Amino acid sequence: MINYGKQNINKKDISAVIKTLQSNYLTTGPNTKIFERNFQKKIKCKFALSTSSGTSAIHLALLALNIKKGDVVIIPVINFIASLNMLEHLKAKVYFADVNKHTGQMTPETLKDCIKKNKLKKIKLVITMYNGGNPLNAEKFYDLKKKYKFKIMEDACHALGGKYHSTKNSYVGSCKFSDIATFSFHPLKSITTCEGGMVTTNDTEIQKKIKQIRNHGMYRKKTGRKNYNWFYKIVYPGFNYRLSDVNCSLGNSQLSRLDTLIKKRVKVALMYKSKLNDYQKYVNLPEVDKNKTASHLFIINFKLEYLKISRDEIIKKLYNSGITTQVHYIPINSHPYYKKYNKIILLSAKEYFKCSLSLPIYPDLSEKKVDYICSKIKHLINKYKNKR
Template identity: 35%
Template sequence: MKTIPYGRQSIEQEDIDAVIQTLTADYLTQGPKVKEFEDKFAEYIGSKFAVAVSNATAGLHIAVLALDLKQGERVITTPITFAASANCVRYAGGEVWFADIDSETYTLSLESTKKLVESKPKGFFKGIIPVDFGGLPVNLEKFRQLADKHGLWIIEDAAHAPGGYFTDSKGLKQNCGNNVYSDLTVFSFHPVKHIACGEGGMVTTNSEMLYRKLCSLRSHGIVKDNMNENHGGWYYEMQQLGYNYRLTDIQSALGITQLAKNERRVARRNEIASKYKDAFNGKVRYQSLPEGTLNAHHLFVIEVEDRKGLYDFLRTQNIYSQIHYIPVHTLPYYKAIGYQGADLKNAEKYYSKCISLPMYPSLTNKEQSFVIEKVLTYING
């Protein structure tokens, strides 16, 4: 069996053709493909505005800046995520506070977050960054109720979840990133994600004010809206300290063709997940699926007692599984700040057992059957 990674991009001829067409056009960056990608992405997600950025980390950074996070202000997030979900707070000089995960969904626990928020006076925290871990949407309606009660903003980290949704109390499907219950949402276009642009990200919002801030922050803090009869077409103003976080037309062209295929690819990811669940039901734990929720399945994670043993065994079979993630509060940088004493038992227990199996649309039935066979062989001794 050939090498089977945990995730990989799916590039087809139409993707290649779109990139080649852009390479021969007038603009390689800051051209029409960026706006086209933004408009199509916003329509797909169901948000009013979308801002393309160089990567999801950049998107998280300008998201906290757009919400005016200041030095020393505190934000809550999950320890089971890629470090960028927390690092963006540190970039702005803020403090990261971790709440525990739900042991069934692996996402930020509403109860743990509520307990943490209510343990401090109102105004102590500024915001919450829930993560749609593995592709499973967080029920943001419930987090919004908590946030509104305590004056908090919400940034949804949906890097794993374009195409996923949850059902709210009114029976309405709420797409990840439509910002009905969040202020801003951030997506990733890394190659192993649903929409591959090489690198890239998108920030969505329903607020025109936040949209304008994001556009300025991703391009050096520069705006060109203040021209008058004394200024020519060259005129611009740098109104704040921004960054060069722009996405190129080349990447946007690829993103447009990838986006058009996301719905069927999410369906394929769910077919793969269903086959894993059928094979592993009653044998190993895996992420639960709340009623009325569509998991976009960036990952399929199982929990096993001998995680290191299974990881090593699968590599001998050319199956390259992965671990998602080392709890952020245990990383050396955050331990040095003083998080090593945090009471995050569910996150640490999850990490001791978690392993991500291959999950991507081009994974064949034969390859998946081989993965299942080898996992069961190992756990059955």
């Protein structure tokens, strides 16, 4: 089978992990500090705080932004479920923005529509999500932030290694256009720590809160007295959302080749673009801005009006040819738990969901495999295209 994603682990990663396993520190230790410092330097933000997962990064960010019961938060409806789940726990009042029907990303226009249609006055937070890894419209969302006075959190789990379009070289996570950004190091992301995540911010107060909540809400006063290191106070009902030193040593080794890994992903994306170029009557291909996108996913949209086959049937047939694909994502308001939101219909998201498919992409996906995948897609199109 060709998987739709795959981690990239090399010998250096393995020896970094072994070295940490043989050291005195398994949980928070020197590698945690090194990973956070190197991440912060690479991304050029003021603070980078490692977390046990991308989901805990989101939870911590929401707590640090003081999101509480009844606060109005807008999120894109095409999304991973983590942000909605965390907002549900905090009892926030969630509104869903529609998306661009090709990218699956919220746009400044769909965000403004959501504000208008729902007559929203006091918006506390907008969470953007760069579905697929291309950080589109960050600057325009920032303009709206100034107009409507909301905070912006970037759920940048797809976009580590991507750069903002209006800048020459600013990485997503530098928080040039946001208050806070969150990342996941799940194995299929730009870099991995197995499970893990990171929060970045330039705000000292947010950083302080996250550090505290991440570690049970403990407060330790620095006294310089070694015989006083047992004393702490609990000042918040916090969590254990720390990332272990073992995970951090892997993350640090991975981070040293972030740009190389992204270049390889972009190369795969460009291969798809050229091999499927002649089939654009039947399939929409994503923009690949090679110096900006993190190419986490390669999402295509079938033009089903020209085909006598559904997206779901295409998934089955590709699977039977040894190719695993994915759908990113089922509109998050439609899940059974979220009954209260089930009736909301956002038309472009509906269309996106019906037509879109994520093809396999990972740094070491060979040209031979991309050729094979494209040949199977072309075969299906030729077999099922409308003769009209």
